[in-house]
Amino acid sequence: MNRQPLRLAIMEATRILERAGVASPRFDAEVIAAHVLGVERGRLPMVPLVDPPVIEAIGQLVQQRAKRIPLQYLTGWAALGDITVAVGAGVFVPRPETELLLEWGVKFLQGREFPVVVDLCTGSGALALAVAHARPDAVVYAVDIDPQALAWARHNADVHADAGNTPIRLYSGDIGDPTMFAELDGLVDLVLCNPPYVPEGTPVPPEVAEHDPPRAVFAEESGLAVIRHAIAAGARLLRPGGGLAIEHDDTHGSAVPALVRARRVLTGVEDHADLTGRARFVTARRLG
CATH class of the missing domain: 1.10.8 (Helicase, Ruva Protein; domain 3)
Known part of the structure; x- marks a missing residue:
């Protein structure tokens, strides 16, 4: 041979x-x-x-x-931060851009002992699990509305827990529901969200159009519908001084910060670019 x-x-x-x-x-x-x-x-x-x-x-x-089958479908995994998660049909594949959101969140938690973190629209669970890996002392809650995504997230959470990592608390729910996590109102140190945000009708690559679940990619109201819910949930859940970070479409560099500023309890609103210089995520703190 x-x-x-x-x-x-x-x-x-x-x-x-x-x-x-x-x-x-x-x-x-x-x-x-x-x-x-x-x-x-x-x-x-x-x-x-x-x-x-x-x-x-x-x-x-x-x-x-x-x-144009996604690379991650072929290998069976995707990386975020220092972890990998299983991905495949029925769940959104984590993107490299979200690394910056994760980095901001982990840095924000520095100096906070036993922080409470909420990951909205968790999908595969990657963001929640990456935070739990970086901060083993954190209590991390994660929620998604899609049953298929939650099945992947539960699998990934179980694998990481079996490996000795800090477990996350995984829930099924709608982030637009004002009673979701009501017991955590005013108690959360960090709220993270990578929601569906691509405006409906936007052309996307075949990897996205033919494989990512549409409800994990596209959103109504020019891509802002779920982001509005995430902002409202963040304003409600955060403790004084707590941080909020939400990923958004590169066309939302003005619209999303404006929506955040409209919440009087949120301050220090700042938009951040991705590695290509495109507007990518917004951050803020709760007054207090």
């Missing part, structure tokens, strides 16, 4: 993915190769030659990725 250079296989995979319109062809080719080999992507240079079955397995996954 003649071994073949892994480098050439990755180059060919990159070409195929580039022709298919994949946004990050080299990265995706390397992740697929690392997945097949069972090594970290950074260790690929240490695997110069591979057997033909490995080349074949990489090629099969590359062909699926070229059909």
Whole structure:
């Protein structure tokens, strides 16, 4: 059996993915190769030659990725912060942009002992689990309205709890319900939310249009409907001095901060850009 250079296989995979319109062809080719080999992507240079079955397995996954099946569906996982979560059909795949929201939230909690955190629209549970991993002393609540998303979140929460990480408290609920988490009113240190926010009718890549659950991506009222509920919930749940962070569409750089400022109990409203310089999430503190 003649071994073949892994480098050439990755180059060919990159070409195929580039022709298919994949946004990050080299990265995706390397992740697929690392997945097949069972090594970290950074260790690929240490695997110069591979057997033909490995080349074949990489090629099969590359062909699926070229059909714009999400990379995370092919590997079965997505990363956020220092954790990974299982993802697949029926749940929104965490995006790299949310790393910045997570970083802000973890930094905000510095100096607060045993903080109470609420993750609205938790989806796969990634954001809640990443906070719990970063702050094992935190009490983290997470909620979603979608049964399929909650099934993934429960699976991920169980896996992380079995691994010895701090458990999260997972609930089914509508963040527009003013009685949701009523027992936590005025007691929460940090409210995070990555809601559906893409305006209805917006063209999106095939990975999103054909695979992400529409209700986890699109929202009515030009993408602001669920964000309005998140702001109201944050204003109600936060303790004085508590923090709020909500991700939004890059067209919402003015609209969402304005909605937050309209809540008189919220102050220090600031909008933050993602790594490409696009408006991406808003933060605020509760007066007190």
